[in-house]
Amino acid sequence: MRHLLNTLYILTDDRYLALEGENIVLQEGERTAARFPLHTLEGIACFGYRGISPALMAACAERDISLCFYTPEGRFQARVCGEIRGNVLLRRQQFRTAEDPAAGCRIARSMLIGKVYNCRRILERALRDHELRLDAERVRAASAGLASSLEAIRGCTDPETLRGLEEEAASRYFGVWGELVLRHQEVFRFDGRSRRPPADPANALLSFAYSLLSKDCVSALEGAGLDAYVGFLHRDRPGRPSLALDLMEELRGPFADRFVLRLINEQMITGRDFDYRENGAVFLNEAGRKRFLEVWQTRKRESVTHPFLREKLPWGLIPFVQALLLARMLRGDLEDYPPFLWK
Numbered sequence: 511m512r513h514l515l516n517t518l519y520i521l522t523d524d525r526y527l528a529l530e531g532e533n534i535v536l537q538e539g540e541r542t543a544a545r546f547p548l549h550t551l552e553g554i555a556c557f558g559y560r561g562i563s564p565a566l567m568a569a570c571a572e573r574d575i576s577l578c579f580y581t582p583e584g585r586f587q588a589r590v591c592g593e594i595r596g597n598v599l600l601r602r603q604q605f606r607t608a609e610d611p612a613a614g615c616r617i618a619r620s621m622l623i624g625k626v627y628n629c630r631r632i633l634e635r636a637l638r639d640h641e642l643r644l645d646a647e648r649v650r651a652a653s654a655g656l657a658s659s660l661e662a663i664r665g666c667t668d669p670e671t672l673r674g675l676e677e678e679a680a681s682r683y684f685g686v687w688g689e690l691v692l693r694h695q696e697v698f699r700f701d702g703r704s705r706r707p708p709a710d711p712a713n714a715l716l717s718f719a720y721s722l723l724s725k726d727c728v729s730a731l732e733g734a735g736l737d738a739y740v741g742f743l744h745r746d747r748p749g750r751p752s753l754a755l756d757l758m759e760e761l762r763g764p765f766a767d768r769f770v771l772r773l774i775n776e777q778m779i780t781g782r783d784f785d786y787r788e789n790g791a792v793f794l795n796e797a798g799r800k801r802f803l804e805v806w807q808t809r810k811r812e813s814v815t816h817p818f819l820r821e822k823l824p825w826g827l828i829p830f831v832q833a834l835l836l837a838r839m840l841r842g843d844l845e846d847y848p849p850f851l852w853k
Contacts, residue, residue: 517553517576518546519803521796527554529566551575553729555722557799576729586721589728597735603840604753608740615669617756617839617847618743622663622676624760624849629683630656631852632763636690644689652686655679673743676759683763688712690771697781698774707791711784714792715773718802719766720758723829727754727761730829734837757832764852765825769809778805818848 518534520527526537534551536544548569553576556562562577567590570577577590607613633653637646659679666672680703688700691712700712708714728751731738741752743759773779783798794802810826823831832850839847 516551517555517807518551519799520554520556521799521803526561526563527556527566528563529569534566548573548575553578553725555580555725557581574733576725578725580721586725589725600735600837600840601737604736604740607840608742611669612667614742615667615672617836618669618672619663619666620847620849621743621756621759622672622679623660624851625676625762626656626660626663626679628760628763628850628852629679629767630660632690632768633683633686640690640692643692645686649686649689652682655682669743676743687767692775693777694774694780707787707789708793709790710792711779711781712770712774714784714794715770715779715802716766718794718799719770719806720762722806723761723766724751724754724758726826726829727751727757727833730833731757731836733830734833736833736837736840757829757836760832760849760851761828764850765809765828769806773802773805815853817851817853 520536524538525543528535528537530545532548534546534548534554535542536546554562554570555578557580567577569575571590578586579588580586607617630653633649633656636644637649637653656679659675659682663672663675663679666675684700684703688695691698691700698712699710701710703716704710704713705717708717728738731751731753736753738751738754740746741754741756743756744750744752746752779794779798779801783794783801785793785795787793811824813822814825814828815822816828816831818835819831828850835844836847838844
């Protein structure tokens, strides 16, 4: 079983990373600020433009250490990849399945069942724990709508219809997600998803969480020998990791959405942690990103019982487990892909 290691986040623009032996050296000007052993890391994420030495990039590629570059606002820019490894026969089967509408729809359907089931669980848990603090009637209606969506998805055999059902379910869920924001609603008022750029602090948090989670899904799929860019639900598009976005769907709610609600409702993030731009865009500032990532790393180490394996695992390993289950299904070891159903 894979072990969950650390991710190194570089948040300021005055630091340069270099390789010295088996260590990463963090340089500030002429001064060495810190050292990190390579063997303790599974990923490096840079949110600045100072850079990384080519030798360190090569070392990361050789050791399968994820190396990603983001803008200071958190938008993904690039990822360093090494030699493609894995079973070519598995990837061929993945491509054949993606070309077969019926077979691809079968996998996409399982993933969407996981997504909608988990979103409904979030709403039901909010009703159980905080019924008097939210508009219970609206949330119950949305939960009932998601139950209807689940039934429709289970019987769907057409990929285009399946995508339409996913959009409908997402609209129902995000239509009441703001009800789950229990504190500082004057700052974190949520009236629906807005992207590229996020238009309010709640959307800025969601977008940042999704960006981090998607890169974990890319690494998980490539580690399992799959092509992260050939999916079953999301259409092919140059530069888009469609399969990673597919895999991410069932994890958005229980991992990213609940994490953002925790940040807000436990007052870990406040209005001071955001930059408000003249064009209406809202992004986490440096202090906000630092706090976000500290809690994110802690969250990834917390344990959850996997519903299919029935074993306790760190949250950070769930994308890797789901990628392996998908690979087993494509090989024929499993009859169907088992989605992650959060309890």
